[in-house]
Every structure is written in structure tokens, then in C-alpha cells.
Amino acid sequence: MNNPSPIILEPKYYLSNFMTLLHSVEELYGDLLDTSERNWLHRFYQLEEDEQCLLIRMMTRKGEWFRSDKLIYPELGATEPLLSKLELSGFIVLTLPSSPHILADKLLTKPELLSLYPDLPKALRKSQLIERLPEQFESPTLSLPFTPIELVDNDKLPLFCLLFFGNRHQDFAQFVLENLGIHTFEQYEVSTKTRIFHSRNEIISSLTLGELAASYEEIDRKSQQALQDFSKLIPMPQGKHASRTYNKLVNLVARDLERVGAFDDAFALFIQTVTPPSRERQARILKAQAKLESAQKIVQTMLESPLSIDEFEVAERLSAPLCKALGKPKPKAVKLLPPEVHRKLDLSSNRVELAVVKALNKEGWQAFYLENQFLNTLFGLAFWDILFAPVEGAFVNPYQRQPLDLYRKEFVESRKQLVENRLNDIRLQGISCLIDRHKNKRGIQNPFVVWELLDDSWLNLAMESISSDQLIGLFEVILSDIRAYRAGQPDVVAFKDGDWMWCEVKGPGDKLQHNQIRWMKQFEKLNICYQVCYVNHR
Secondary structure, three states: OOOOOOOOOOOOOOHHHHHHHHHHHHHHHHOOOOOOHHHHHHHHHHHHHHHHHHHHHHOOOOOOOOHHOOOOOOOOOOHHHOOOOOOOOOOOEEOOOOOOOHHHHHHOHHHHHHOOOOOOOOOHHHHHHHHHHOOOOOOOOOOOOOOEEEEEOOOOOHHHHHHHHHOOOOOHHHHHHHHHHOOOOOOOOOOOOOOOOOOHHHHHHHHHHHHHHHHHHHHOOOOOHHHHHOOOOOOOOOOOHHHHHHHHHHEEEEEEHHHOHHHHHHHHHHOOOOOOHHHHHHHHHHHHOOOOHHHHHHHHHHOOOOOOOOHHHHHHHHHHHHHHHOOOOOEEEEHHHOOOOEEEOOOOOOOHHHHHHHHHHHOOOEEEEEHHHHHHHHHHHHOHHHHOOOOOOOOOOOOOOOOOOOOOHHHHOOOHHHHHHHHHHHHHHHOOOOOOOOHOOOOOOOOOHHHHEEEEEEEHHHHHEEEEEHHHHHHHHHHHHHHHHHHHOOEEEEOOEEEEEEEEEEEEOOOOOHHHHHHHHHHHOOOEEEEEEEEEEO
16 A cells, blocks of 8 residues: 655745734734734734744744854745844844853854864863853954844743743644644634633733743752742732742742751742642641641641542541551541452463453453543543633633643533533433534544544443443543543453443553552442453463
């Protein structure tokens, strides 16, 4: 069979992608852009096509300094005339950096640096050579093999990316995948109703905190003083998006303060957020300070009102030793004893899961190796329209395979009525009509569906064998913590005579993982038939 011809991108594909980004930003956030940003857009649109292309090439590369001899793009030809026009338009400056340090750090190779300053010791590393450079240029002109280029308004792309992608980093991969026909995205609503930001202050707050978070990488995170100084720079957030960045950054700095032994400073930061692992770290700090009663109160709150299954399980692990230290009754631990099957199979030609599938088929089952894709696929199809519902902050551009809030607690909270209605529909009517949507949605991106593994044979068996009550119970487990429960499901699903079971396969020396045990505890509650199959080579 002949291989299909490779899909080739248009030489200037990135220009249309960038235009899509800009037009979307204008449409959704035109009312929140300031005068300088509107002026920038107006000036950009006035450029000739090749000038726009070269500017985009520089904007989507790292940093603000470039060398003319490195800007070689076949689709643009000679770049010198384009650079001159871009300078006249105010987008770049063709000039030396303000100091030899910047020139050497941003633009020069070590041999070029030694050529300009031949008296420097050649054995030193480049960073050591830069430290020995003079503060100022000795001459206003240097003989360089290139023209230095400084990009002006280097803050514009992070802003546009934040508004288009929901983050500050240029992420144009989805454009390319769509251009190549590799990914097809659902047609969902993108409008002012679904946008993330609703005020200029929210945008500025997110940009400021994002820049601060990026700068944290340069901090000496083993220095208590440096960490304390940095923590004082973190401003209070405005808006949901900035709050998420704030909470992550606060937890990160607080954890580093805890690691250097600054417990009081760390605790003072941790109490500014409840985002996990904040409450866990608070409890551990109090325990380290021998404040056991206070630690136990926090752990009890985590047990009674967990923010995630991970936080609940951490609280369970913390509670027992604290109760013991306080002389209180320890909580009773319920040990899981999953049903086990032991098989000796020929593993020479197949992976262990496929060997188990073959063995089950010989016993009259119809077995399928699907791992996490069995239940996830049913969930993705049954809740398809809810996943892509027009919710505030969920969809901000046409290239998303999932809503931005999918793994946040507010995903279900924002769609509570839709979810309840869907579960009621399943209770009354089953999911046959919902699952049928795979026929007209096939190939469209969905975070829970891997189309290559979806087959009518196991899909039909699932609809015939699994009761509505079981499905609702399993779906409710996923909805309780989507990030935690989308993984850890058993490897093999099998059907026979209207019954079904899940089989977790373990090869020689393999053990149950934590997230698999987590699911098995749910199977016990829901009366789901399952087993752990331990396989040794025959």
C-alpha cells in the first residue's frame, strides 16, 4: 500500500496563524486594550507582508536581542531591507546594546568575545569572561560580523498570548496541528461570555504575577533572606486567573521557606491560600513545631471537607500518627483485599495484558485491552456537550481540546445543573443515544476519547451489560475529582452473557499502584465486579 503524501505547510503559515491570534484578541478584548496596544496593532497591520513575517519570526523567538546573520528564512529572501523598514516603523532598533556585558551575553559566541577582547584569559568559561568585561564600550563602533537588533515592545506577545491561550507563553503548536489536518477541534462558543478577563486590572494582575513567577526561577532558593525578600514582592491578585497564579506561587515560595527552616514565614504564606498542598504543609509545620492539637484540627478539616481525593488521602496518613501522639483513638484503617487470580501464561510473544485477553477469550469472555480508555471514552461521549458548554473562562480560542477549567473544582460547580440533568437522563434512558454521537463526532478532539481505540464491538457490549446505576456511580466518581480519577482504571474489560468485569493485570514483580487501589475502593462501594490478575511466565 502506498504511503499517503506528506502534508506540507504553506511557507508563511505562521502569518495567518498570528493574524488569527490578533483578530481574536481584538474581537474578545478590544474594549480592554490600552492605547499603546491598539496603536501597535494598527502599525503592524500597515506593514508589508514580508515585514510582518520577519517581525513575527523575532517575536516568537526567545529574548529581545537578535543578530542579523541568524535571521535566515528562505520564504523571505534578503532580510537587511526588511530590517531597515522595521526600524523606520519603530518595531526594532538596529543598535549596539548599552554595555559589553549585554552584547556578550545575548549575542556573542565565546570565540567572538575573545576576538573582540583578545587580552582576556582564553581558559575561562564564557560567564567568567563576561564578568571581566568593562562597564562601557571603549569605542562607539565595533567591528562585528552582524548587526545587533533590539526588539521593541517585547511585552506585546506575552499579553496577546495570555488573552488568546490563557497563558503568557507563545504556544502555536495547535495552529500547526490544525493546519496539517492532524487535529480537528469541536465547534464551541468563543465570545465575551466565555472570556477569562472582564477588566483591565485583571489582565495587569495576571501579567504581573506571571512575570514574577517566571523571575522566581532566578532566585537563590536556598537563601532564607532571598526567599523572604521575594515573598514581600507578591501582590494580591485580582480576578480568578490571577488568583490561580498567585496561589501556585505562594505555595511554591512557602514550600521553599519551609525547606530552609523558616517555619513561621512559611506558615504565614501558606495560610494565604487553601490551594493544595497548603493545608497539608500547615499541618506538617505545626507538627514539626510540636503544636499537635493545632495540626490535628487542620487535618480534621481536610478529612471533613477535602479539596481533592489526594488531600483526603494525605489527611488520612497524617491523622493516625497525630492521634497516637495526642493519645486519641486512631481512625480504623480499612485494608483493601481485592479479589486475586493467578495465571501462568506464555509471555514470549505478547505483552502480559494481551496474554490475559487471549486467556479470557478462551474461557468464553469477550475481552479488550483498553486500560483507562474504557470508562473515559464512555464519559467523554456521554458528557460531550457539557464538556464543550459555553462557560465563563472555559473557551478562549478555537484550538482547545478541552475547557481550561477541566481539572478545577469549579468545572462541576459551573455546570452543576447540566451534570445533574445528564445523570437523570442516564438513569431514565440509559446512554445508548448519547454514545451514538461518536458516529458524527469521530476524529474531533475530546480529552477523554482516543478514537483509535474506540470500537463498536466493545461499545455495544458495554451498553448491553452495564446498568445505568453502575454507570452513574462510575461517572460520579470521575466527576468528584477528574484529574485523579481519569487514570488508574483497570487494564482489561471483559463481557460474557450479559455480565462484565474489570481486570487489572500485573506481570512478574509488578504491584498495584496507588491510583489503582483508589479506584478499587470505589468498585467495592459500587459493587463492580473486578479482579487483579497476577501473571507469571509459563
